[in-house]
Amino acid sequence: MKIAVFHNLSSGGAKRALFNNINFLIKDHEVDIFVPSIADEHYLPLKDISNNLYTFKLKNTVVGSLYSAFKYFPSKISLTDLEKTQKTMAEQVNKKDYDVILCEQDKYTMAPFFLKYIKKPHVYYCQQPILSRNEISQNLYKKAGLKINKDAERIRLKFYSSRMVKIDKRLMSHSKYNVANSYFSHESIMRTYGVNSFVSYLGVETGLFKPMDVLKENFVLSVGACIPEKGFDFIIRSIGRIGEKLRPELWIVSDLVNIHWKKYLENLATQLKVKLRILILISDDELVKLYNKAMLVVYAPYLEPFGLVPLEAMSCGTPVVGVKEGGVRETIINNHTGILCERDEDDFSKHITQLFTDGSKSEEFGKNSVKLVNEFWSLEDSGKRILSHLNRAINYYDL
Structure with a gap:
């Protein structure tokens, strides 16, 4: 045609x-x-x-x-x-x-x-x-x-x-x-x-977003524009509820940044003693490495129509903890490729801790994720x- x-x-x-x-x-x-x-x-x-x-x-x-x-x-x-x-x-x-x-x-x-x-x-x-x-x-x-x-x-x-x-x-x-x-x-x-x-x-491009032989590092990753609707403040407050000895760093990758909201997030993270890094406009290769290095991906946008981020993470073999709203409910399979939970900071922090500390479950979810993406989401x-x-x-x- x-x-x-x-x-x-x-x-x-x-x-x-x-x-x-x-x-x-x-x-x-x-x-x-x-x-x-x-x-x-x-x-x-x-x-x-x-x-x-x-x-x-x-x-x-x-x-x-x-x-x-x-x-x-x-x-x-x-x-x-x-x-x-x-x-x-x-x-x-x-x-x-x-x-x-x-x-x-x-x-x-x-x-x-x-x-x-x-x-x-x-x-x-x-x-x-x-x-x-x-x-x-x-x-x-x-x-x-x-x-x-x-x-x-x-x-x-x-x-x-x-x-x-x-x-x-x-x-x-x-x-x-x-x-x-x-x-x-x-x-x-x-x-x-x-x-x-x-x-x-x-x-998702499985030839780009794929598992890599790299060591996991002590951080969780979230990706999206730095604007209120992406729910990064909710994620920061959730991580702030995790005990300091177990509390992971939060890395955010954004392509678009609202300067006022970025400053608010940074102040909130400082207040709650959450180590925060915000990376802007990084390359696809760098993003893939971060998906692989992260212990897990956290995703909490408000009523996201679809959301490619969970699929990109799953394609890299990294499990996702997501709020069960919008199109996210159609990509993450609860307790199989990741965890879907309510928009509740206690609940969200509990599931982050669960996957962050249970290596065998994270590995199982990661393998399931790669298989599912290759079968349906390529x-x-x-x-x-x-x-x-x-x-x-x-x-x-x-x-």
Whole structure:
């Protein structure tokens, strides 16, 4: 097939998942990438693994320049300019002989304007609805005692958040075939938009994320953006409840950092006598080594739609202690590849201690994890799943 791919993603799990799927599709199909100039193509660039990459410059009009200068407007771009650019992109795709389009989300609007103008069969991969965890983030800020500029927040909520939710829902209505990354996300999509979606599970690169012959070290690892929704404060408080003689260090790896939240985490760790290291934008090879060196991986984001981190850890043979929320419940098998528990600091700390001190159980979970990933969660499995939806979408649009 000839496949066109649209994305305007930031760095992170969604971009990694797209990179992996294209790596699979390019083996037997022609794949061209279409991106606006503001898309993140420094992180896992797609130009090296696709047939062609077409970049469309986002032209800032006078209105767009005003948005950029307005400190209370988070996106720093005009949505009118964004829509014009994506309309041009869709028109170019419509003129070419592509069989199907894989459409990813937009980092500003979630459902992209691209959907409104595309006239060919397409699959829209919806990771999550826009602002799905916005209230959680605000509540965590308040509990942390961090001050939010009230005027800025009021303007953001009035002129940005509510407007973006409406835009996201309106643009979502243009998609006829939707794909979700988990059954939890499927339910969120149904609840938010009132439309159906099909689950197409992601996978991990087992050739990269694999067991290594290295010694385990006295730390537990967590991975994710340094923002409130990732639950690192909960992890710090949980580890702080472990006796000092057994208490492990906590290492956090982040690709994106909120400076205020990072400082809060560091102060909290100091207060609770938890040794904390926060590493930013490390290489994949370094990340794989840390997955292997860690005694275990701890994962506690709020309502994570899917979460590649547990699978990456499991692929390296490292067990995971995770909060049983969101898509995490669909990857970790409780008491087989790791432990799922309530969002309770005493419960979480108890299970960290259990796996940290029971080497035989950790080893058993690690072996089970590698086996499970190779049987179901590999890139080959993920690629076959998304390919089946691309094929089905062609016939679906003919109905």
